[in-house]
Amino acid sequence: GSVSITKTVTRDSGELDDQDKNTAFTINVSFSFNGKTYPNGVPFYYTVNGGRKTYQLGSSQSISLKHGETALFDGLPVGTTVTVSESNPGAEYSPSVSPESVKITEKGQAFNVVVTNKRQAPGEAPVSVTKVLENADVAAKAGVNIENANFEFTITENTAGAEPYSETVTAKSATVDFTPIKFDHAGTRTFTIAEATGRVPNVEYDKSVINVSI
Numbered sequence: 001g002s003v004s005i006t007k008t009v010t011r012d013s014g015e016l017d018d019q020d021k022n023t024a025f026t027i028n029v030s031f032s033f034n035g036k037t038y039p040n041g042v043p044f045y046y047t048v049n050g051g052r053k054t055y056q057l058g059s060s061q062s063i064s065l066k067h068g069e070t071a072l073f074d075g076l077p078v079g080t081t082v083t084v085s086e087s088n089p090g091a092e093y094s095p096s097v098s099p100e101s102v103k104i105t106e107k108g109q110a111f112n113v114v115v116t117n118k119r120q121a122p123g124e125a126p127v128s129v130t131k132v133l134e135n136a137d138v139a140a141k142a143g144v145n146i147e148n149a150n151f152e153f154t155i156t157e158n159t160a161g162a163e164p165y166s167e168t169v170t171a172k173s174a175t176v177d178f179t180p181i182k183f184d185h186a187g188t189r190t191f192t193i194a195e196a197t198g199r200v201p202n203v204e205y206d207k208s209v210i211n212v213s214i
Contacts, residue, residue: 001104002074003082005029005113007065009093012121020119021067026087027115030060034079046073062087065115080104084113092184093117124180125214129153129193131171144200151205152196153178155212159189168196181214189214 005027009020031038038059045054046063048071055071057063063071073082081103086095095117102111131151133144150170155178157165169176181189193210 001076001109002072003102003111004070004072005084005115006070007067008114008116009067010116011119024064024066025089026062026064028062028085028087030083032081044073046071076104078104078107086115089117092119122184124182126180127155127178129176131174131176149200150198153193155191155193157191
Protein backbone atom coordinates (compact mmCIF):
# COMPACT_ATOMS: atom_id res chain seq x y z
CA GLY A 1 0.00 0.00 0.00
CA SER A 2 0.96 3.67 -0.03
CA VAL A 3 0.60 6.76 2.14
CA SER A 4 1.05 10.26 0.82
CA ILE A 5 1.49 13.28 3.08
CA THR A 6 0.49 16.67 1.67
CA LYS A 7 1.46 20.02 3.18
CA THR A 8 -1.02 22.88 2.85
CA VAL A 9 -0.89 26.44 4.17
CA THR A 10 -4.00 28.62 4.38
CA ARG A 11 -4.74 32.08 5.75
CA ASP A 12 -7.70 33.67 7.47
CA SER A 13 -7.71 36.29 4.72
CA GLY A 14 -5.59 37.44 1.81
CA GLU A 15 -3.12 35.65 -0.43
CA LEU A 16 -0.24 33.49 0.74
CA ASP A 17 3.02 35.42 1.03
CA ASP A 18 6.61 34.23 0.55
CA GLN A 19 6.82 33.04 4.14
CA ASP A 20 3.76 30.84 3.69
CA LYS A 21 5.03 29.41 0.41
CA ASN A 22 8.70 28.94 1.22
CA THR A 23 8.81 27.78 4.84
CA ALA A 24 9.82 24.13 5.20
CA PHE A 25 7.69 22.68 7.99
CA THR A 26 8.82 19.71 10.09
CA ILE A 27 6.44 16.75 9.98
CA ASN A 28 6.91 13.71 12.21
CA VAL A 29 6.24 10.32 10.67
CA SER A 30 6.30 7.03 12.57
CA PHE A 31 5.63 3.47 11.40
CA SER A 32 4.38 0.45 13.29
CA PHE A 33 3.45 -3.08 12.23
CA ASN A 34 0.38 -4.71 13.77
CA GLY A 35 0.73 -2.57 16.87
CA LYS A 36 4.50 -2.94 17.29
CA THR A 37 7.04 -0.27 16.39
CA TYR A 38 9.42 -1.20 13.62
CA PRO A 39 12.99 -1.74 14.89
CA ASN A 40 15.28 1.27 14.60
CA GLY A 41 17.13 1.29 11.35
CA VAL A 42 14.37 -0.24 9.24
CA PRO A 43 14.32 2.07 6.21
CA PHE A 44 11.28 3.62 4.57
CA TYR A 45 11.61 5.39 1.25
CA TYR A 46 9.67 8.31 -0.17
CA THR A 47 9.62 10.75 -3.06
CA VAL A 48 8.42 14.35 -3.14
CA ASN A 49 5.97 15.62 -5.77
CA GLY A 50 6.61 12.61 -7.96
CA GLY A 51 10.29 13.42 -8.37
CA ARG A 52 12.92 10.85 -9.26
CA LYS A 53 14.97 11.42 -6.12
CA THR A 54 14.29 8.92 -3.35
CA TYR A 55 14.72 9.84 0.31
CA GLN A 56 15.22 7.44 3.20
CA LEU A 57 13.53 7.66 6.56
CA GLY A 58 13.85 5.59 9.74
CA SER A 59 10.92 4.04 11.59
CA SER A 60 10.28 7.22 13.60
CA GLN A 61 11.77 10.38 12.15
CA SER A 62 10.72 13.61 10.46
CA ILE A 63 10.48 15.05 6.98
CA SER A 64 10.35 18.65 5.74
CA LEU A 65 7.67 19.85 3.36
CA LYS A 66 6.69 23.22 1.96
CA HIS A 67 3.24 24.36 0.95
CA GLY A 68 1.99 22.30 -2.00
CA GLU A 69 4.51 19.49 -1.57
CA THR A 70 3.53 15.83 -1.18
CA ALA A 71 5.70 13.03 0.14
CA LEU A 72 4.78 9.53 -1.07
CA PHE A 73 5.66 6.37 0.84
CA ASP A 74 4.99 3.42 -1.45
CA GLY A 75 5.30 -0.33 -1.13
CA LEU A 76 4.28 -0.45 2.53
CA PRO A 77 3.41 -3.95 3.84
CA VAL A 78 -0.12 -4.86 4.86
CA GLY A 79 -0.41 -4.32 8.61
CA THR A 80 1.63 -1.10 8.60
CA THR A 81 0.26 1.90 10.52
CA VAL A 82 1.55 5.37 9.70
CA THR A 83 1.14 8.13 12.29
CA VAL A 84 1.70 11.77 11.38
CA SER A 85 2.13 14.89 13.54
CA GLU A 86 3.73 18.31 13.22
CA SER A 87 6.47 19.93 15.31
CA ASN A 88 6.34 23.64 16.17
CA PRO A 89 5.00 25.21 12.96
CA GLY A 90 5.34 28.63 14.60
CA ALA A 91 3.07 30.76 16.75
CA GLU A 92 1.46 32.33 13.68
CA TYR A 93 0.14 29.00 12.45
CA SER A 94 -2.63 26.78 13.79
CA PRO A 95 -1.81 23.18 12.74
CA SER A 96 -4.11 20.26 12.00
CA VAL A 97 -3.50 16.75 10.64
CA SER A 98 -6.21 14.71 8.93
CA PRO A 99 -6.23 11.81 9.42
CA GLU A 100 -3.55 11.55 12.11
CA SER A 101 -3.09 7.80 11.64
CA VAL A 102 -3.85 5.30 8.88
CA LYS A 103 -3.42 1.51 8.67
CA ILE A 104 -2.94 -0.52 5.54
CA THR A 105 -5.16 -3.56 5.79
CA GLU A 106 -5.01 -4.85 2.22
CA LYS A 107 -2.76 -4.70 -0.81
CA GLY A 108 -3.03 -1.68 -3.05
CA GLN A 109 -4.60 0.61 -0.46
CA ALA A 110 -3.69 4.28 -0.83
CA PHE A 111 -4.15 6.96 1.83
CA ASN A 112 -3.59 10.69 1.76
CA VAL A 113 -2.79 12.58 4.97
CA VAL A 114 -3.18 16.36 4.80
CA VAL A 115 -1.16 18.53 7.18
CA THR A 116 -2.68 22.02 7.21
CA ASN A 117 -1.27 25.16 8.80
CA LYS A 118 -3.76 28.02 9.06
CA ARG A 119 -2.09 31.39 9.47
CA GLN A 120 -3.99 33.67 11.79
CA ALA A 121 -4.94 37.13 10.57
CA PRO A 122 -3.40 40.04 12.49
CA GLY A 123 -5.79 41.76 14.86
CA GLU A 124 -5.93 44.30 17.63
CA ALA A 125 -7.71 44.72 20.94
CA PRO A 126 -8.78 48.08 22.42
CA VAL A 127 -7.84 48.76 26.05
CA SER A 128 -9.25 51.55 28.21
CA VAL A 129 -9.76 52.44 31.87
CA THR A 130 -12.26 54.75 33.52
CA LYS A 131 -11.08 57.44 35.95
CA VAL A 132 -13.42 58.28 38.81
CA LEU A 133 -12.74 61.42 40.80
CA GLU A 134 -14.50 60.96 44.12
CA ASN A 135 -15.88 63.99 45.91
CA ALA A 136 -15.81 65.75 42.57
CA ASP A 137 -17.83 68.71 43.92
CA VAL A 138 -15.22 69.36 46.59
CA ALA A 139 -12.41 68.96 44.06
CA ALA A 140 -14.15 71.33 41.66
CA LYS A 141 -14.26 74.04 44.31
CA ALA A 142 -10.49 73.61 44.59
CA GLY A 143 -10.20 73.91 40.83
CA VAL A 144 -9.37 70.22 40.30
CA ASN A 145 -11.03 68.10 37.60
CA ILE A 146 -10.03 65.19 35.41
CA GLU A 147 -9.18 67.42 32.47
CA ASN A 148 -6.66 69.62 34.27
CA ALA A 149 -5.20 67.32 36.95
CA ASN A 150 -2.92 65.37 34.57
CA PHE A 151 -3.84 61.92 35.89
CA GLU A 152 -1.43 59.44 34.26
CA PHE A 153 -1.90 55.73 33.64
CA THR A 154 0.69 53.23 32.42
CA ILE A 155 0.03 49.87 30.78
CA THR A 156 2.91 47.37 30.89
CA GLU A 157 3.12 43.97 29.27
CA ASN A 158 4.36 41.04 31.36
CA THR A 159 3.65 38.17 28.98
CA ALA A 160 6.38 35.55 29.34
CA GLY A 161 8.91 35.87 26.50
CA ALA A 162 7.36 39.03 25.04
CA GLU A 163 9.31 42.10 23.97
CA PRO A 164 9.22 44.89 26.59
CA TYR A 165 6.20 47.13 26.05
CA SER A 166 4.63 49.95 28.03
CA GLU A 167 2.66 53.11 27.33
CA THR A 168 1.75 56.05 29.54
CA VAL A 169 -1.38 58.07 28.80
CA THR A 170 -2.65 61.25 30.44
CA ALA A 171 -6.38 61.32 31.14
CA LYS A 172 -8.22 63.93 29.08
CA SER A 173 -11.64 62.69 30.12
CA ALA A 174 -13.17 60.05 32.38
CA THR A 175 -12.27 57.36 29.80
CA VAL A 176 -8.58 56.75 29.23
CA ASP A 177 -7.78 55.02 25.93
CA PHE A 178 -4.50 53.22 25.31
CA THR A 179 -3.17 52.41 21.86
CA PRO A 180 -4.89 49.17 20.75
CA ILE A 181 -2.82 46.05 21.41
CA LYS A 182 -1.81 44.41 18.14
CA PHE A 183 -1.77 40.63 17.67
CA ASP A 184 -0.06 38.79 14.81
CA HIS A 185 -1.04 35.32 16.08
CA ALA A 186 -3.48 33.64 18.42
CA GLY A 187 -2.63 33.50 22.11
CA THR A 188 -3.08 35.19 25.47
CA ARG A 189 -1.10 38.25 26.53
CA THR A 190 -1.03 39.73 30.02
CA PHE A 191 -0.65 43.35 31.14
CA THR A 192 -0.84 45.52 34.23
CA ILE A 193 -2.33 49.01 34.44
CA ALA A 194 -1.40 51.41 37.22
CA GLU A 195 -1.95 55.07 38.02
CA ALA A 196 1.05 57.29 38.64
CA THR A 197 1.19 59.24 41.87
CA GLY A 198 0.71 62.87 40.95
CA ARG A 199 1.34 66.16 42.72
CA VAL A 200 -2.12 67.67 42.97
CA PRO A 201 -2.60 68.78 46.58
CA ASN A 202 -5.19 66.95 48.71
CA VAL A 203 -5.73 64.23 46.08
CA GLU A 204 -5.24 60.62 47.16
CA TYR A 205 -4.13 58.64 44.12
CA ASP A 206 -5.23 55.04 43.50
CA LYS A 207 -2.34 52.68 44.24
CA SER A 208 -4.04 49.52 42.99
CA VAL A 209 -2.69 47.56 40.04
CA ILE A 210 -5.12 46.19 37.45
CA ASN A 211 -4.27 42.85 35.82
CA VAL A 212 -5.48 42.46 32.25
CA SER A 213 -5.49 39.32 30.09
CA ILE A 214 -6.21 39.63 26.37
